Every structure is written in structure tokens, then in C-alpha cells.
Amino acid sequence: MPSPRALPLPPTSFDGKMRDPMDNASARDDRRAPLLRRCVKIFRRQRRLFAGVALCMLVLGLLQLPGPILTMRVIDSVTSRGAPLSIGGISLMCAALLGALLSVRLISILQRFTLEKFKYRIIFSMQRALFSHALKLPAAHYLRQSHGYMMSRVNEDPYRLQGILADTIVSILGDVITLAIGVGFLFYVHWRMALVSVIVLPLLVVLFTRLRTSLKADFRRVQEQSAKVSRFLGESLSNVLTIKLLTLEALSRRQLAGNLSELIRQRFHILRRRMTYENLIAVLTGVVPIAILWYGAIEIVNGRLSVGAFIAFNGFLAYLYRPAEGIVIALLSMQGSIAAVERIFEILDTPPERYGPRAGGRPRWANGGTSPAIAFCEVSFRYPGKKAWVLRDVCFEAARGEMLAVSGPSGVGKTTLLSLIPRLVEQQRGMVLIDGVDHRQIHLLSLRRRVAVVSQETRLFSGSILENLRRADRQVTVESAREALRIAAADEFVDELPEGLATELGETGLNLSAGQRQRLLIARAILRDPAILILDEATASLDAELEATVLANLRAWQGQRTVIAVSHRPAIHEFAHRSLELRDGKVVPRVALDPRCQLEESPRSLLSSPRILPIVN
Ligand SMILES: Nc1ncnc2c1ncn2[C@@H]1O[C@H](COP(=O)(O)OP(=O)(O)OP(=O)(O)O)[C@@H](O)[C@H]1O
Ligand SMILES: [Mg+2]
Structure with missing residues (x-):
């Protein structure tokens, strides 16, 4: 009777819907596009909110115009330079100024709300994108990077976008509008004085370009150091019991202090650099009003400028230098955000696991x-x-309905061998065949649905026992959960808990014993209804009697399923059909206990066997 799991993979695996998301052309194009264009592409998704913010900015800029203009008109009328105004006219102008003031406040509130919404939508969408990509990264990525480090990059870096979003793009937009209005009005009032005023602007540009590159590198160092601090905190807090037992409290405190003082040192380095340049800019922009005061006074004495126009000109001078200074400072703060954006794209550009069949097409x-x-x-x-190979030219096979025991000295590569089956790691040479198909040709999600692994690590999720079991399959009923618990010999202890299946497990299931956690993990694996069950020392924390019960139950449950169990304990060899040993990177047979399961062909012969059909397109 053919195994129910030997059927072709579900059609969804090959219908294109579950394609490797980074394999499409647009994602590849994205990786090559310049940073700014990629940012704009992200911001474009919130273009309505952005347009709202820009509109508010424009209106706010325009609402600043009446102030100096009306002031000039009133002063000139009372100093008898311009046409005289009646008391009614003056009152009307003051009422208009009041109206402008109130409108500015109202629109500022509207702008602030729209801006915050725009900002958080982008930050959250970046966090979502980063988290979703982090889940797609190959397991090998997590062998190199600690979780705390990744957490900082997924959680904190998007918040650094605020610099780009609020402090920069939006404030630059407002400043540019104000600057344009200011420059236009200055030239309208007195073009010669206006020329004197704008002469410092090119100097600001030079200063900015000098500082920009070095500041970006400084910001990047700070962000890297801050991620290091997060990694240290995450690692220390998750290992707090080990720290206590090894009495490492003082050392940990010193290490944190060292990391933090390095972070502070780097932040102050940036601050010193920024302060130098910002003050240089402030002096440059402060010199201009003095020059204008001197030049304007001469122009008034010579009768070429009215007092009202001079006051208005000075009013508009703020429209020139405040935004110009604002733009330079905002562009400088933007370097920190650009460094964060680069770090975000670094993660998004790391190629994910290959999901789809490599050569394309549907495996037969x-x-x-x-x-x-x-x-x-x-x-x-x-x-x-x-350099060293953990596994070298390993050949073995496991039949349907077989329980295969694997043993070998610690560190020989048993976990590594098993990790190859669900493609947590990928072999450099050779082939792993699942039901006769190169497993790299099977869609990763389909492959992992067919294989259940109970690993050496016994971490559960927070939530109730039933919720944890439902991580295997959301459709799991209470009855099937109970049956799985029975097979895993976990029913008795769960029943004894005050709330049974509804008992809340602490974070990572820490309020259970290691053996209880192992049994829950076995039950969860059973509920996945896998074609292949991998047990990596999954019964190591159980006593001999319980271990024998679990193994006997698994043999009875197994049917056509294949079970591979790694264990150092002798019990496994009593229950397994065959036993293999891993030694010096090679698999060698131990005594075969059940002759029925001896296989006729060696895996080497399988390679040229007609039973393995080629991939058809
Ligand atoms: N992430 C990794 N990066 C580099 N080398 C690794 C990594 N994980 C394991 N190794 C190395 O690969 C070898 C095999 O490790 P593996 O965990 O597969 O051994 P094992 O047989 O399962 O050991 P144990 O019985 O102690 O669980 C070891 O020498 C180990 O140092
Ligand atoms: Mg191991």
C-alpha cells in the first residue's frame, strides 16, 4: 500500500504563489537602485499623507507673509512715507494679523498629526518588512548573528528613520518653501541688500559637504555599538541564571559599563563635530544681520530706503537664514538616518532561503x-x-515505516546531519533525496511540512499548552491534542496541572521541567502529522522507563512514517529497526536488529537508478 505521504506535493507549492520573493526582477532591480530612490519608493506608499503634510507646510509658509508686509505698511503710513491709513484700516490689518496667527496654530496642529501618522506608518511598515525578511533568512545567518543583535536591527533601526522623515524631509520641505518666499521678498524690497544677505549661502554648502561624509561614518559606528549593547543585554538577561551560578554579576556590570561608555564616547565625538560646524554656521549667519544693519542705516540716511521697508527686510532676513541653517542642520542629522537606512537595506538585501524548486518546473x-x-x-x-568537513561523502537511506537510530560521539555531526533534511543548512556536495526527489527541488515550505523535528533545544512559546500544541497545526482539536500527549507520555503530567491543557507556560515554557518540555515538543511534532519525524536527543531528559514508553508509543504510531532518532542511550537501539553510527564524518552501520528493514540497494546505486526520475519542465 503506498504511503499517504508519498503523493506529489500540494499544488500550491508549485503554482507560483509561494515563489522565492527575492527572485522576482523588481526585487533585484531594487537592490541595485540608489538609496534615495529606494527610500522614495517606500515613502510613495504613503503619498497622500505626505501630500497633506506638504500642503500644510505651503499654507504655513504663505501665512507667514502678511506679518512683515502689514507691519511695513502700518509703520510707513504712520512715519508718512507711504499712503496714510485710517484707524479703521490699521485695526483691520491688526485683525488680519491675528487671523493669520490663529490659522498658523490650527494648521500646525493638523500638520503635526498628519506628520506623525505618516512617520509611524512608514516605521511600522519597515519593521514588518524587516521581520518578515528576517524570518526568510537562511538558518546559517543566525549561526553567525546573535538574536539580540538582529532584534536591535529589526526594532531600533526603523525608528532612526524618524530623522529622515520628520527632522529632515519634512522640515527641509518647509524650510525650502520659507526660503523661497524669503529670498523673493528680500529682492522685492531691496535687491542690493538682498545680494549682501545671500552671499553666505555658498559657504554653508561648502561646510555641509565637508562634514557630511565623516558624520555618516560616525553615525554608523554609533548604531553598530548600540546594537552591540542590545546584544549584550539580550544575552545577559536570557542567561541570568547562568550569570548567577557562575557569580558573573560584577563582570557583567563592568562589561555593560564598558560598552555603554564606548557608546557615550562615540556620541560625544559626533556632538563635538556637530557643535563645531553648527556654531560656525551660526556665526556666519549672525554676521549678515549686522552687515545689513550697517548698510540699511546708510540707505535710510541717503533716503533710498523707508524705515518700514528696513524693518520688513530684517523680518524677512529670518526667513532666509533660519531655513538655510535649518536645511544644513537637518541634512547633517539625516546622515544618521541614512546610516540606519543602509543597515535596513543590508538586511533586506541579504538573499533569503531559496524557497522554490531550483531548476524550476514540477518534480515528478x-x-x-x-x-x-x-x-x-x-x-x-x-x-x-x-575548513574542516563535518560530513564527508555520507551515504545512507531510511525506508518508509522505518525507525532509524543514529549515534556517535558528541560533536561528530549528528545534529548537522539531521539539519540537512529540512534544509536548515545545505550540503556543499552530494544529494539528499526525499521520496526519490532531490530535496532542493522541493519547495521549502512543502518540505518542512513533511518533516517534523524535535531538536536538542527545548524552548516553547509563551501561551497555554494547547496554544503551543496548536503551533503545529491551527486545526488541532482537544481530542487530537490529548492523543498526541498520550503518545508522548505527557498526558499524565498535563492532567495533573491545575488548568490542564489551558495551563499558561511562562516565557519559553520555563515553568516546566526539561523532560516535560521535551514531551510537549514530541507531542507537537506528532500533531504536525509528518512523513518524517526527526528526534535529536528528544528523550535525553526522560528517565529510562518514560523513554521506553515514548519510544514504544512512537513505534505503534509510526505506520508508514519514517523516524530518525539520535540518542546516546541504549534504549533507542532496542526500538529502532536499524542503527547507524556517525564516526569521523562517515555513517557506518551498527548491528541490524530487524532484518526485515535491510535495504537491498546502497544509496550510491540510487544515483544512477532508473527510479529517480529527471525533473520535467
Ligand atoms: N554553527 C556552527 N558553526 C560552525 N561550526 C559548527 C556550528 N554548529 C556546529 N558546529 C561544529 O560542527 C560539528 C558537529 O556539530 P553537531 O552539533 O552536529 O554535533 P553533534 O554530533 O550533534 O554533537 P552532540 O552530540 O554534542 O549534540 C562540531 O564540531 C561543531 O563544533
Ligand atoms: Mg547534537
């Missing part, structure tokens, strides 16, 4: 149930950056 399954469930064909593997 080997005929019926004759192919072994798992076959390793001359598989070699070494960890990235390491």
Missing part, C-alpha cells in the same frame, strides 16, 4: 512507494568559513 515523484523516504547520496558538508 518516483514510482509509488518504492523509493526510500530519505536517501543521503555522497553528502559532504562544512560550516561556512570553516
Whole structure:
């Protein structure tokens, strides 16, 4: 009877919907596009909110115009330079000024709300994109980077975008509008004085370009150091019991203080640099009003300028230098955000796991149930950056309905060998065949749905026991959960808990014993209804009697499923059909306990066997 799991993979696996998201052309184009264009592409999704903010800015800029103009008109009329105004006219102008003031406040509130909404929508969408990409990164990525470090990059870096969003793009937009209005009006009032006023602007540009590059590198260093602090905190707090037992409290405090003082040193380095340049800019822009005072006074004495126009000119001078200074300072703060954006894109550009079948096309399954469930064909593997091979030309196979025991000295590569099956790591040479198909040709999600792993790490999720079991499959009923718990010999202890299946587990299930956690994990794996069950020392924390019960139950439950169990304990060899040993990177057979499960062909012969059909397009 063919195994129910030997059927072709679900059609959704190959219908294109679950394609590797980074394989599409637009994602590849994105990686090549300049940073600014990529940012604009993200901001464009919130263009309505952005347009709202820009409109508010424009109106606010225009509402600043009446102030100096009306002031000039009133002063000139009372100093008898311009046409005289009646008391009614003056009152009307003051009422208009009051109206402008109130409108400015109202629109500022509207602008602030729209801006915050715009900002948070973008920040949250970046966090979502980063989290979703972080889940798609190959497991190998997490072998190199700590979780705390990744958490800082996913959680904190998007917040650094605020600099770009609020302090920069939006304030620059407002400043540019004010600057344009200011420059126009200055030239309208007195073009010669206006020329004197704008002469400092090119100097500001030079100062900015000098500082920009070095500041960006400084910001990047600060962000890297801040991620280091997060990593240290995450690691220390999750290992707090070990720290206590090893009495490492003082050392940990010193390490944190060292990390923090380095962070402070780097921040002050940036501050010193910024203060130097900002004060230079302030002096430059402060010199101009003095020059204008001198030049304007001479112009008034010579009768070429009215007092009202002079006051208005000085009023508009603020429209020139405040925004010009604002633009330079905002562009400088933007360097920090640009460094954060670069870090965000670094993660988004890291190629994810390959999801789809490599060569494209739909794999045809080997005929019926004759192919072994798992076959390793001359598989070699070494960890990235390491010279030594952990596995060398490993060949073995496991049939459907077989329980295979794997043993071997600690550190020989048993966990690594098992990690190859669900493609947590990928071999550099050779092939792993699942039901006769190269497993790289199977969609990753389909592959992982067929394989359940109970690893050496016994971490659960927070939530109730039932919720944890439902992580295997959301449709799990209370009855099926109970049955799985029975197989995993976990029913008794769960029943004894005051709230049974509804018992809340602390974070990562820490309020259970290691053996209880292991049994829950076995139950969860059973509920996935896998074709292949991998147990990596999954019963190591159980006493001999419980271990025997679990293994006997698994044999009874197994049916056509394949079970591979790594264990150092002798019990496993009593229950397994066959036992293999991993030694010096090679798999060698131990005594075969059940002759029925001896396989006729060696995996090497499988490579040229007609049972393995080619991939058809
Ligand atoms: N992420 C990694 N990066 C580099 N080398 C690794 C990594 N994980 C494991 N190794 C190395 O690979 C070898 C095999 O490790 P593996 O965890 O597969 O051993 P194991 O047989 O499962 O050991 P144990 O019985 O102690 O669980 C070891 O020498 C180990 O140092
Ligand atoms: Mg191991």
C-alpha cells in the first residue's frame, strides 16, 4: 500500500504563489537602485499623507507673509512715507494679523498629526518588512548573528528613520518653501541688500559637504555599538541564571559599563563635530544681520530706503537664514538616518532561503512507494568559513515505516546531519533525496511540512499548552491534542496541572521541567502529522522507563512514517529497526536488529537508478 505521504506535493507549492520573493526582477532591480530612490519608493506608499503634510507646510509658509508686509505698511503710513491709513484700516490689518496667527496654530496642529501618522506608518511598515525578511533568512545567518543583535536591527533601526522623515524631509520641505518666499521678498524690497544677505549661502554648502561624509561614518559606528549593547543585554538577561551560578554579576556590570561608555564616547565625538560646524554656521549667519544693519542705516540716511521697508527686510532676513541653517542642520542629522537606512537595506538585501524548486518546473515523484523516504547520496558538508568537513561523502537511506537510530560521539555531526533534511543548512556536495526527489527541488515550505523535528533545544512559546500544541497545526482539536500527549507520555503530567491543557507556560515554557518540555515538543511534532519525524536527543531528559514508553508509543504510531532518532542511550537501539553510527564524518552501520528493514540497494546505486526520475519542465 503506498504511503499517504508519498503523493506529489500540494499544488500550491508549485503554482507560483509561494515563489522565492527575492527572485522576482523588481526585487533585484531594487537592490541595485540608489538609496534615495529606494527610500522614495517606500515613502510613495504613503503619498497622500505626505501630500497633506506638504500642503500644510505651503499654507504655513504663505501665512507667514502678511506679518512683515502689514507691519511695513502700518509703520510707513504712520512715519508718512507711504499712503496714510485710517484707524479703521490699521485695526483691520491688526485683525488680519491675528487671523493669520490663529490659522498658523490650527494648521500646525493638523500638520503635526498628519506628520506623525505618516512617520509611524512608514516605521511600522519597515519593521514588518524587516521581520518578515528576517524570518526568510537562511538558518546559517543566525549561526553567525546573535538574536539580540538582529532584534536591535529589526526594532531600533526603523525608528532612526524618524530623522529622515520628520527632522529632515519634512522640515527641509518647509524650510525650502520659507526660503523661497524669503529670498523673493528680500529682492522685492531691496535687491542690493538682498545680494549682501545671500552671499553666505555658498559657504554653508561648502561646510555641509565637508562634514557630511565623516558624520555618516560616525553615525554608523554609533548604531553598530548600540546594537552591540542590545546584544549584550539580550544575552545577559536570557542567561541570568547562568550569570548567577557562575557569580558573573560584577563582570557583567563592568562589561555593560564598558560598552555603554564606548557608546557615550562615540556620541560625544559626533556632538563635538556637530557643535563645531553648527556654531560656525551660526556665526556666519549672525554676521549678515549686522552687515545689513550697517548698510540699511546708510540707505535710510541717503533716503533710498523707508524705515518700514528696513524693518520688513530684517523680518524677512529670518526667513532666509533660519531655513538655510535649518536645511544644513537637518541634512547633517539625516546622515544618521541614512546610516540606519543602509543597515535596513543590508538586511533586506541579504538573499533569503531559496524557497522554490531550483531548476524550476514540477518534480515528478518516483514510482509509488518504492523509493526510500530519505536517501543521503555522497553528502559532504562544512560550516561556512570553516575548513574542516563535518560530513564527508555520507551515504545512507531510511525506508518508509522505518525507525532509524543514529549515534556517535558528541560533536561528530549528528545534529548537522539531521539539519540537512529540512534544509536548515545545505550540503556543499552530494544529494539528499526525499521520496526519490532531490530535496532542493522541493519547495521549502512543502518540505518542512513533511518533516517534523524535535531538536536538542527545548524552548516553547509563551501561551497555554494547547496554544503551543496548536503551533503545529491551527486545526488541532482537544481530542487530537490529548492523543498526541498520550503518545508522548505527557498526558499524565498535563492532567495533573491545575488548568490542564489551558495551563499558561511562562516565557519559553520555563515553568516546566526539561523532560516535560521535551514531551510537549514530541507531542507537537506528532500533531504536525509528518512523513518524517526527526528526534535529536528528544528523550535525553526522560528517565529510562518514560523513554521506553515514548519510544514504544512512537513505534505503534509510526505506520508508514519514517523516524530518525539520535540518542546516546541504549534504549533507542532496542526500538529502532536499524542503527547507524556517525564516526569521523562517515555513517557506518551498527548491528541490524530487524532484518526485515535491510535495504537491498546502497544509496550510491540510487544515483544512477532508473527510479529517480529527471525533473520535467
Ligand atoms: N554553527 C556552527 N558553526 C560552525 N561550526 C559548527 C556550528 N554548529 C556546529 N558546529 C561544529 O560542527 C560539528 C558537529 O556539530 P553537531 O552539533 O552536529 O554535533 P553533534 O554530533 O550533534 O554533537 P552532540 O552530540 O554534542 O549534540 C562540531 O564540531 C561543531 O563544533
Ligand atoms: Mg547534537
